[in-house]
Amino acid sequence: MTQDITYTTKTKQLIDSLKSVCANYGLGNDGNEFKIITQVFLYKFLNDKFRFEVKRLRPELADNKEFYQNLKNLYENEDGQYELLMDLLDENVPQLKPHQLISHLYNNQNSEDFAKTFDDTLRDISTENASVFSIKSFSGAKDKLFDELSNYITDSSQKDDFCKALVNKLFEFSFEESFEDYFTEKYDFFKDIFEYLVKDYNSDSGGKYAEYYTPNAVARIIADVLVQGDVKKVRCYDPSVGSGSLLMSLAHNIGEDRCTIYSEDISQKSSTMLRLNLILNNLTHSIPNVIKTNTIAQPYYLEKQKFDYIVSNPPFKLDFSDFREDLDTDRFKERFFAGIPNVPKAKKESMAIYLLFIQHIMYSLNDTGKAAIVVPTGFITAQSGIEKKIRERLIDNGWLRGVVSMPSNIFASTGTNVSVIFIDKQAGQEQIVLMDASKLGETVKEGKNQRTVLTKDEEEKIVNTFSNKESVEGLSVVVNADEIKSKNYSFSAGQYFKVDIEYVxxxxxxxxxxxxxxxxxxxxxxxxxxxxxxxxxxxxxxxxxx
Missing domain, CATH: 1.20.5 (Single alpha-helices involved in coiled-coils or other helix-helix interfaces)
Structure with a gap:
């Protein structure tokens, strides 16, 4: 826990330093500020990952202060040792040259046309690692790892100074040994960056793409419940992946070498974060499966793959009126069996797009597949409409493993009450676990807002109670399909709790x-x-x- 706090604190410090640079050059809260910060982080992480792996292979290079010079000497020696070292690196590790390191740029920041040197360095890294690190879009085109960051400065006389300022912040800031410890652990590197930045760039309740960071506790609970026993060679998928928190937790529980990650998301910045997480978590083999697309309108994997595991925290509400009519066709009729939300006369942004994601996930599971979906808690009790049709399909087909209703304010960026629906194609119609965990958690204050945080013991209690299919007074019930049908297909645990009246x-x-x-x-x-x-x-x- 102390290490988590240290990492989070240092991450936020670097973000604030980079935001300060952007503000000083007229890019404060500019639409490009997010790109600059995330790409500079990417460059920093690639440097540190490369240094960490090289030092493991060649301990004699380990001195942080002398690492750059030692590596440069090895590179300039024509005995082939540097090339051999690169060949020994794992495929998940970026391959860099000494002049592409932060130290080299820092030492040469007073050279002429430094902005060009900076941009060229990032471009070369991108080009030389493109076969491994590039992300593919729906059309098949591959994006590049970095933009030319100096181009975001319109005043050409300031470009050199801007790039120098970025490099200086990176050089001054060092995770040192504490950060290298994270490369030996299974860690969602971008979770703090995403959560910290999303408050600035996503303040209007989700913005255009309704991006919400999934709390660590929810991600861990989902992974622990889904992954039971020895699992090998499975396909894991998230159709609204964001920065990949749910997939990272799932992959860590299964084993990075035992699963392949697949994802779709409409947001380029989310794809960039996921790519970084895959690089840093030994999942580089899955980068070709990261697709930037509109999952609902232009699903890339719809007819290509069915999946063993699916996890998703989809956007709850979003205006999709522009392409709604395209969905209401024979092509998608089987996929959207319960229907497509109508366009309201007012507040188009309130369209319940999450209902489409649930149906998409159900369609995308293979015959033995399992899934966990974060939904607004209102979904589990709606008396009619698309919500009820989906619940009926889950119960009638014997696909519902259970539901956990989470505490309110467990998300940093939204106060919406949420529940997690657990789907298992082999669940059957007996021993369905319904849990009301809304009374658990501790309230902590974050700025002007309050947030609920689950303790480790509470996380374990939720997972163990659910996995062991236990009825615990005031927390959980174990019911069958007929009982749920008798309650109008309600998934709310509270409706099944027994009310004991004490007689004297x-x-x-x-x-x-x-x-x-x-x-x-x-x-x-x-x-x-x-x-x-x-x-x-x-x-x-x-x-x-x-």
Missing amino acids: DITAEEFSARIKGFETKLDKLFKESNTLDAEIQEQLKGLMYE
Whole structure:
């Protein structure tokens, strides 16, 4: 936990430093500021990952202060040792040259036309690692790893200074040994960056793409519940992947070498973050499967793949009126079996797009597939409409493994109450676990907002209770399909909790004594009421108009 706090603190410090640079050059809260910060982080992480892996292979290069010079000497020596070292690096590791390191740029920042040197360095890294690190779009085109960041400065006289300032911040900032510890662990590197930045660039309740960071606790619970026993050679998918928190947790539980990651997302910045997470978490083999596309309108994997595991925290509400009619066709009829939300006369942005994602996920599972989907809690009790049709399909087909209703304010960027739907194509119609965890958690204050945080013990309690299919008073019930049908297909645990009424046997004399006591107390209260009424009447008579 201390290490997590240290990493989070240092990450936010570097973000603030880079934001300060952007502000000083007229890019504060500019649309390009997000790109600059995330790409500079990418460059920093690639440097550190490269240094960490090289030092593991060649411990004699390990001195941080002398690392650049030692590597440069090795590179300039024509005995082939540098090329051999690069060949020994794992495919997940970026291959860099000494002059592409932060140290080299820092030492040469006073050279002529430094902005061009900076941009060329990033471009070369991108080109030389493109076969591994590029992301493909729906059309098949591959994007590049870095933009030419100096081009975001319109005043050409400031470009050199801007690039120098970025490099200086990176050089000054060092994770040192504490950061290298994270490369030996299974860690979602971009979680803090995404959460910290999304508050600035996504302040209007989700913005255009309704991006929300999934809390670590929710991601861990989902992964722990889904992954049971020894799992090998599975396909894991997220159709609204964001920065990949859910997929990272899932892959870590399964084993990075035992699964292949597939994803789709409409946001380029989310794809960039996911790519970085894959690079840093030994999942580079899955980068070709990261697709930037509109999953609902232009699904890349719809007819190409079915999946063993699907996790998703989809956008809940979003205006998709521009392409709604394209969905209401025979091509997508089987996929959207429960229907497509209508376009409201007002507030198009309130269209419940998450209902399309749920149906898409159900369609995308293979015959033994499992899924976990974050939904607004209102979904689990809606009395009619698309919501109920989806719930009916899950119950009638025996696909519902259970539901966990989370505490309110568990998300940093939205106060919407959420539940997690667990789907299992082999669940059957018996022993369905419904859990109300809304009373768990500790409230912490973050700025002006409050947030609920689950303790480790509470996370374990949720996972163990769910996995062991236990009924715990006030927390969980285990029901069958017929019971759920009798409750109008409600998935709310509270509707199944037993209400225990405590009965106490008393004698006729005790009963009479209690009734007498109630009568005496009532008489006293009535007398007090009459006295007050009389006093009020007297006071009213004394009122005069002046």
